[in-house]
Amino acid sequence: GPVICIVGARPNFMKMAPILRAMAAHIPPMPVLLVHTGQHYDKDMNDRLFEDLRLPRPDANLEVGSGTHAIQTAEVMRRFEPVVDAHKPSCVAVVGDVNSTLACALVAVKKGVPVVHIEAGLRSYDRAMPEEINRILTDQISARLYTTERTAEDNLVREGIPPERVCFAGNVMIDSVVFGRANARSATETLRACDINPLVLSHPMGYGVVTLHRPSNVDKPETLRALLGVLAEVAASLPLVFALHPRTRSNIDRFGLEDLVDPARMVLLPPQGYLEMLGLMAGAAMVLTDSGGLQEETTALGVPCLTLRENTERPITVEQGTNLLVGRNRAAILGAVQEILAGRGKRGRLPEFWDGHAAERIAADLYQWLMSSQSGIAL
Ligand code: UD1
Numbered sequence: 001g002p003v004i005c006i007v008g009a010r011p012n013f014m015k016m017a018p019i020l021r022a023m024a025a026h027i028p029p030m031p032v033l034l035v036h037t038g039q040h041y042d043k044d045m046n047d048r049l050f051e052d053l054r055l056p057r058p059d060a061n062l063e064v065g066s067g068t069h070a071i072q073t074a075e076v077m078r079r080f081e082p083v084v085d086a087h088k089p090s091c092v093a094v095v096g097d098v099n100s101t102l103a104c105a106l107v108a109v110k111k112g113v114p115v116v117h118i119e120a121g122l123r124s125y126d127r128a129m130p131e132e133i134n135r136i137l138t139d140q141i142s143a144r145l146y147t148t149e150r151t152a153e154d155n156l157v158r159e160g161i162p163p164e165r166v167c168f169a170g171n172v173m174i175d176s177v178v179f180g181r182a183n184a185r186s187a188t189e190t191l192r193a194c195d196i197n198p199l200v201l202s203h204p205m206g207y208g209v210v211t212l213h214r215p216s217n218v219d220k221p222e223t224l225r226a227l228l229g230v231l232a233e234v235a236a237s238l239p240l241v242f243a244l245h246p247r248t249r250s251n252i253d254r255f256g257l258e259d260l261v262d263p264a265r266m267v268l269l270p271p272q273g274y275l276e277m278l279g280l281m282a283g284a285a286m287v288l289t290d291s292g293g294l295q296e297e298t299t300a301l302g303v304p305c306l307t308l309r310e311n312t313e314r315p316i317t318v319e320q321g322t323n324l325l326v327g328r329n330r331a332a333i334l335g336a337v338q339e340i341l342a343g344r345g346k347r348g349r350l351p352e353f354w355d356g357h358a359a360e361r362i363a364a365d366l367y368q369w370l371m372s373s374q375s376g377i378a379l
């Protein structure tokens with residue numbers, strides 16, 4: 001049967017696109033069925049990303065939409081089960097750590113279908129993060145696990161996962177950066193198209209890019225207010241361009257925080273396409289974010305990144321890349337911004353196997369693994 005590949009939320013798209021290409025280019029080609037759970041249904045967040053990443057149209061869309069964690073996870077499971085029954089897949093491939101990842105993995109493993117987890121073994125060691133729960137549980141029920149950095153295998157082995165299930169393949173997210181860079185839309189073009197204040201475009205320091213969407217940062221009015229307050233201070237020395245996740249957009253409105261956004265220095269943009277986002281990041285003086293993916297993309301692009309979280313599941317971006325953890329601490333954030341503006345930002349280097357070929361390594365290994373008897377006995 002085919003390899004069923006799952007995407008659900010925005011960060012899954014950049015990871016799955018290169019894998020689908022590599023499986024199609026494999027000799028012999030590997031049969032694939034692409035399932036979109038519909039966890040993210042926003043038109044902007046879907047159509048443009050699919051187009052930018054040249055993702056094929058999904059073979060099935062489960063249209064689960066939003067809900068509590070329980071409802072969303074349960075709906076994915078309920079709707080994914082008949083797809084597995086109908087197609088008798090050789091395995092189910094999931095990426096990352098969103099609710100769709102865990103839900104589909106759980107359906108597959110209980111049907112005796114091997115689960116393949118791409119981006120396995122990342123740990124923030126913060127179980128208040130829903131993604132951390134999704135990572136731990138998905139890894140536990142996966143038969144083949146592909147990692148993006150060496151420390152991930154240590155994490156997995158500590159949790160009792162046999163090392164022979166683990167394969168260090170590199171970072172598929174960076175495959176997409178390499179693929180997209182050639183066609184990335186220039187930052188000037190993107191910003192002009194958004195009709196933003198010309199003061200932002202002509203600032204001698206350039207601009208910074210901000211994204212925020214973690215529940216821990218944006219769901220409480222006082223936390224979001226404090227963060228926007230610090231960002232307003234940053235904006236006094238560097239104009240900021242926000243690419244707003246729908247959750248954050250609606251919370252800014254709901255909590256009445258619009259007044260913290262000075263339009264001459266801070267620009268709120270709707271979610272951007274992938275090629276726009278790459279261009280904006282590549283041209284930025286720095287990126288301030290709570291996203292996992294952006295920590296990796298900035299390291300690949302060599303752009304300084306300040307992560308507005310207390311921890312990261314991607315320690316290599318701090319050890320080798322351009323990333324610095326600053327949490328929500330005002331002094332730490334402002335100090336780090338000034339360092340970067342003074343030209344003393346982290347330079348960083350490219351981690352091992354973040355080379356644009358991770359998906360090819362995964363397809364080659366997965367094919368061998370499926371052909372061998374291992375897939376059967378791994379369960
Ligand atoms: C999800 C992932 C998170 C990932 C993020 C990337 C989980 C637990 N979280 O978080 O790891 O970093 O995606 O974007 O899976 N909404 C829309 N339109 C959409 C999708 C969401 O308006 O297309 C709004 C809705 O108000 C919804 C809220 O965003 O209730 C949260 O969406 P949800 O899919 O539950 O989680 P994210 O916060 O997007």
